[in-house]
Each structure stands twice: as structure tokens, then as C-alpha cells.
Amino acid sequence: MKRWRTLRFDFRAMASPCSIQMDGQDERAMRQAAAEAITEVQRIEHKYSRYREDSIVSRINQSAGGAVIDVDAETADLLGFAHSLWLMSGGLFDITSGVLRQAWDFRAARLPEPAVLQAVLARVGWDKVERSGSAVRLTLPGMELDFGGFGKEYAADRAAAVLHSHGMRHALVNLGGDLHALGARALPELQNDTAWQIEIQHPRPDTASGKPSLAVLALQQGGLATSGDYERFFIQDGRRYCHVLNPHTGWPVTYWQSVSVLAANTTTAGALTTIAMLKEADALDWLSAQGVRYLAMRYDGLTLQN
Numbered sequence: 001m002k003r004w005r006t007l008r009f010d011f012r013a014m015a016s017p018c019s020i021q022m023d024g025q026d027e028r029a030m031r032q033a034a035a036e037a038i039t040e041v042q043r044i045e046h047k048y049s050r051y052r053e054d055s056i057v058s059r060i061n062q063s064a065g066g067a068v069i070d071v072d073a074e075t076a077d078l079l080g081f082a083h084s085l086w087l088m089s090g091g092l093f094d095i096t097s098g099v100l101r102q103a104w105d106f107r108a109a110r111l112p113e114p115a116v117l118q119a120v121l122a123r124v125g126w127d128k129v130e131r132s133g134s135a136v137r138l139t140l141p142g143m144e145l146d147f148g149g150f151g152k153e154y155a156a157d158r159a160a161a162v163l164h165s166h167g168m169r170h171a172l173v174n175l176g177g178d179l180h181a182l183g184a185r186a187l188p189e190l191q192n193d194t195a196w197q198i199e200i201q202h203p204r205p206d207t208a209s210g211k212p213s214l215a216v217l218a219l220q221q222g223g224l225a226t227s228g229d230y231e232r233f234f235i236q237d238g239r240r241y242c243h244v245l246n247p248h249t250g251w252p253v254t255y256w257q258s259v260s261v262l263a264a265n266t267t268t269a270g271a272l273t274t275i276a277m278l279k280e281a282d283a284l285d286w287l288s289a290q291g292v293r294y295l296a297m298r299y300d301g302l303t304l305q306n
Helices: 027-048 056-062 073-088 097-102 114-121 151-165 266-290
Strands: 005-013 016-024 129-132 135-138 171-175 178-182 196-206 211-219 221-228 233-236 239-242 256-263 293-298 303-305
Touching (some): 005 027, 016 151, 027 151, 056 135, 073 266, 151 171, 151 221, 178 196, 178 266, 196 221, 196 256, 211 221, 211 256, 211 303, 221 266, 256 266
Antiparallel strands (some): 005 016, 171 178, 196 211, 256 293
């Protein structure tokens, strides 16, 4: 009789440390499933990375202000998803807003010149994108699409789907903190239906206290994602400027230190955390209306959850 065991596969993708962890009895099948899941993550990264000249996103961006680009069904579906997020967020989730990085230099810790910011803002706006069936066109030169708002989360869901297709029922995909749980833990020494225990990073960790985590959340099935103001930021004159930028104003959000969301899948969870950060004071009412669980820390350190 084969014994239960845990296997963990570490790799790097999308500029992040990643891992796949599985409980199972068939080591060979687990290794094969993990290899194919990692290949799927790499496929998505190659296809949608704006850093690769041969990606479909780069091809669309290079044609901004010019020709229509025909895309495949997967890409058309993701563009449709981006459209639905733009609508449900009141235009706050906008995959054309990546160009705002041209105005903000977080490494140099420098505020943007007003004229530069306004010039870049003129090229932001999902309503400036033309779509018809499988065809897409960016109407203004210098416009860009950036799938960074859900690409890694989508890859986590696709990796989990590959594992499921191989019969894996007790697995955790972690792509740089965006997670998809495929069933509970399954080791005999654990109680039945033991959830994966996920540490949520504290946005202002106090290492001296020995408590670098904000909380530990139980994840048994579905997606978990976190957005925060601590990933890329600088502080000037006592104010924190983070990389989560409002596409309407071009300026960073300030209300939440972090927002974590648990949803049916990682793609949804990731999109909802981003929208919550952008909605600022209205975020929790909006998340409650979506019917999802959340954990959020406000600008003053107050933690709220449901």
C-alpha cells in the first residue's frame, strides 16, 4: 500500500518565487502533474508578459494607434474579463493604466512632473480600446495593455486546473502570494479536511515582536490574493506613495495598507483585492456586496474582516 506524502516543487515565474505543494500517494503522478502545471504557468507568462517582444500583449501594444490585431480565443476571453472588471469597478480597474509607470519612478523616489503625468494620463482609458470579436485596437499611439492586474492569478488557476486534470485533489498553488487551493490537506496524521494555513504578510511588520504576519487564514478550496501598499513604494515628507495608482487621477491610493480576498478562484480574488484598494473608503461595502470573505488593514492600522 502506498503511503501518503507531501511533495513541494519550487520554481520562479513572473518575477516571483512560486511553489506547488501536493499531498498524495503516487509520487510519479504527482511529479508529472507538477511539471505540466509549471509548464502551463510558463506558457501564460510567455504569452502575456509585456516584457517579451514576442508576446501577444507586446504585439498589441506595438500596434497602438495603428492596425487592428486579431487575437486567439483565450486572449479574447481575458479582454472580455478586463472589460467586465472595468464596468463593475466604475472604471477603476483599467488594464490600460500600466503606462502610468512612465510618470512614476519608485526606485528614484521621485514625484512625477505634473505635465508628464497629464500626458501619460491622456493615454489611459479602457474606453479608448476598440474591440470586435477577436479583433482589438488601441486607438492612440503610446497606449498599452498590461495584464499584470490578473495575469499571475489567471496562471494560478490554470495551474490548478492542470493538477485537477491529473487527478490531484489535495494541492496548493502559490505564485508569488497568489494562491489556489485544490482541496484540503490529506495526510493521515492530520485531521480530515484540514485546510491549508496561509500566513498573510503584515504590511508594517514589527520583526522585534516576532510577529511578522498579519494573520493566518484557512484556505481549503478556491483562491486567495492580497494587494497592498508595501510592494513598491517610497516615503516623502512623511507620506507613502505606493504603486497602486488610480487610473482617473494617476495618483497612488492611500486608504488601505493591505486587502486580502478569498473567492471561488484566484483570478477573481486578485481582481477584487485590486478594486478594493482603488475604491478606498468604499471598499468594504463593495466587497460585502460581492459576497466574498476579506481581511483588510486600514491606513491607521485598524484590521477589519468578514
